[in-house]
Structures are given as C-alpha cells and as structure tokens.
Amino acid sequence: MELNGSQMIVEALRAEGVKTVFGYPGGAVLNLYDELYKQKYFEHILTRHEQAAVHAADGYARASGKVGVAIVTSGPGFTNAVTGIATAHTDSIPLVIISGQVAAALIGTDAFQEIDAVGISRPCTKHNFLVKSISELPLILKEAFYIARSGRPGPVHIDIPKDITAEIGQFNYPSEITMKTYKPTIKGNPRQIQKAAQAIRESSQPVFYAGGGVMLSNAVKETRSLVELTGVPLVETLMARGTLAAGDPNLLGMVGMHGSYAANMAVSEADLLIALGARFDDRVTGRLGEFAKHAKIIHIDVDPSSIGKIVEADYPIVGDLKIALGDLYAQLSEKFDKNRLSDWRSRLSNYAAIYPLGYDDEGDAIKPQWVVEEVGKALGSKAVITTDVGQHQMWAAQYYPFDGANRWITSGGLGTMGYGFPAALGAKKARPEATVVNFTGDGSILMNIQELTTASANNIAVINVVLNNNYLGMVRQWQTFFYDNRISHTDLSAQPDFVKLAEAFGAFGARAAKKEEFLEAFNAAIASGKTAILDVAIDRDENVLPMVPTGGALYNMILDYKE
C-alpha cells in the first residue's frame, strides 16, 4: 500500500491498538496533524504544554499497562518534552514519543526550530531513531513499539523530518518482528533458579525486596503466591507499593529513606535479600557499604545491565520476573518449612510494634497524613493515586492503603515536580471508571497548572488534593534538619488563590482549613464531576518521618524530630 509518512504514522498507531495520544502541534508536525484531523481511529488530547503531554502519556501507560504515545514538534516542542521523557526513562515506562524535525536538507544549518533531538534524547530514552528516508519509517515505527514494551520497558523516541511526513512510500506494516541486535531474555536460567530456591530454603532471615519491576512485569499475583508459600516477609520500594495489600501481615512497609523502621531493620539484619525487579536506588540503600551487609543477594531482573550494577548478586537471574517467580514457586512448592522463620518473623513484628508509622494528631491543624488516610478510607484501593514530588508524595506512599498494580503512579526515579496532575489526566483517560486523585504540594501544582484547561476542555475529572504548607516542604525539611533551619528560598507564602484559579479554568475549587471542611470539599469535588483543586491548609512544619539522612545507614533512622 502506498502512503505518505503521516498516513504511515496514523496507520501504525492504529495497528498497535493505540486509543489515545497526547500532543501539541507545530510547524514540523503540520502534515501529521493534518492526518490526525482526518482519521477516526484514536483520540488526540491537546495538552497545554509538551511536558504535560509526555507525563499524560506516561500516566496513561502506568494506569493501563500499555504503551503511551505523545507527539511534539521540533525545537522547543521537543526540548519541553525532555523532562517527561527522562521521567519515564528513569521509571522504565513504555512510551513512544514522536517529534517533528526540520526538513532533512536543513538539518545542521541552524534552521528555524532546529535542535539535535536525538542527541538530546539519547541518554534519556531506551532507544531513539532519526528517520532518514520514508522507506525505513514503517519498520522504525514497529520497532519503536516493540522496544518500548519488551524486556525492561522504556521510552523510545522517533524524530521525523518534516519532508518525510509528506513523502510517499510503500507501507507494509509487519505484524511481528524480531531484531538481531535486541533480544531480551525472558526465561530465567533454570540452574540459577534452582540455586536461588536452595538459598531461600537454607536461609533463616530472608526478606523479599520488591521494586517497580513487580508492577512492570505484572507479577503481583506471583509475588503474593510466593510470599504466601514461604512466609518470607516483604519490603516495598516507593515504586512497588501495592505488591502486598496494606495490612498484610507479611508486609513490613516501604524501605529506604522514608521507609518504616521494620522494613529498614529487616534489610539491615537479613541473611538473604531477594530483590525482585529492583534497582538498588540510593534512596533505598542508604550508605551502600552498610546495606544488607549480612545478606546473600538474589537479584531477579529482566535487564542484565541492572544486575551487579550497584550491588553484587550472589544469585543473578536474568529474565521476566513473572515467569521467574512462577519457576521459583515450582521449585519451592514441595515442603517449604514456614515454621523455620518464626523467630525472625516475631523479631520483625516486634520492630513494627515498637516503631509503627504514626503521627501526632492532637492539635487543630490538619495533618497531611490524616488527609491521605481519609482519602484512603473514602476510596480504598480501587482509586488511582498520582502524586507530585515532595513531602506529600512520601506521606501518600506511607499512608495510602495500596492493594495491587497500576493504581499508584509517582515519579520515583527522577522525582519530577509537575508530574502528578498531567499523569492523573492520562490515568483517567486510561481508566475512566476509576476515581483519580493527585496528591500534590503548593509548589508542585504550579508547575503544570495550565493543564486545568486540558481537563476542562476534554471533561477529564481528577481531584488535586493540594497539601498546602506554604513551603517547598521537602526542601524546607532538609534545611530544618541539616542546615540549621536556614529557610533559604523555600517559603511559598506568596501564592495564588487556588480556588479562584480553579474556577478561572472552568474547574472546581474549594478550600479547607478544618477537618470537617476537608471531607465536605472532597465530597463536593467528586459530586461536581469536574477536575478539582482542593486547597488544604496543613500544619506548616510537619516533617516526613522516619528519615534516613543521605549517606546514612538504613538502621540509623531519625524516628522523631524536635527542634
């Protein structure tokens, strides 16, 4: 079939089953946008900033488990998108980003809106392509989707010169492909799995360390079965919240800088650490030399380059986690003696009992943790929760009752303020039946506030709960703890009227300074059926605890802080 480049893109998106794309037009993608105008296969959501388009595609991908798609123009359109691309890259989220480029003949001439897009995207994508001729476009599109979703997922960027979007060529879209240079290992080595099973059988203080890979490989069920079978307790990274249901007796909580005492002590005292799709991020490990220093390490990951990168693995297993866990289960299902772990388990229960997660809810001021708990009570585990970055993100991670995959959406690796709201919009498009709540801060929400227009124009209803402390709270906390309370440029007392702002954009706005007002505002927001901003005045000086100071060992936590 003969098509022009833009038609090929549209047909490829159709063939890949894409239902929603997010984007922002410009000169270099005019031909493509003309084709988007004519087609009826999928919906295009016009965001108001390219960064938001990519975050929305990312939120869509995380909520649906499918590849998210964003389209941006050349030059500033592309550079605006970079933060979104890097955010997805660090968290291994499958995206295809299509950018326009100046006409092939103009590349390298400093043409209007020219930028070396593939040069910029190389370090923050799983792979990228500059399309050099129309003949290679169909295969590149196919490969982009394949690379984005297979193995360790990630964003793939395709930069397409404007003339190629108008040129005509042959379009035979392959239904399947294999690539010589890229073949992810899916099945873990049976010998290694056998050895790992033996190590689990022999250990007396084992702990599972679940990372984002549990979610990405859709391995929640398999992880739960293995935990149930073995009675081995589990800690979750920020990205793995929901692996076990909140309240599960095998769950020790979140591990790392703001992890629970029990989780951090479990890792510190374990004799075997079973890392599941986790990458040993420094926010998790604390001081590396002290991290799990008594433990042998089993590391299961689909990405071979992540194994041994930060921490040597005694039992490396390269493969898809879901499959590897199934194989491990088969190895262990005969006679695993759970009782062997009873001393270990009671020691850990004791840790959980002496330092439970908690906060002081005495005074009149609204505590942010209380807000998170109330939303959790109202919506439970069926809601989709997104966050921005800061204290509110950690409180949401600590106090929301998670249960299962694809419902907890946060920028873990890059820590991108401005992520939460557009990601929530993308998530709502992917899961229209779910209530979507974005926990955000008064700093973060202003970073992509323009997307209120996108929400209103497209009737996408999400609830932004602004935990408003009039500070860049997380940075203020560090200044308080580690810089002698020198509050340098983190006071956000000067702020807009968030209620009026919401209304100006056609959204719902309400303010809450007392607990009853919050519950009322929250219910009214849901009833409004619109995107909402709830401006919640919280205790200004609340800190996120426990906290492991940077470079400290996990077992040295600040549990309580009094100035």
Ligand SMILES: Cc1ncc(C[n+]2csc(CCOP(=O)(O)OP(=O)(O)O)c2C)c(N)n1
């Ligand atoms: C784009 C970006 N800029 C700067 C930072 C550094 N940073 C991390 S947390 C934070 C404060 C966030 O403040 P706010 O959104 O009000 O949330 P709070 O911590 O008060 O809950 C800042 C500035 C970041 N993570 N992302």
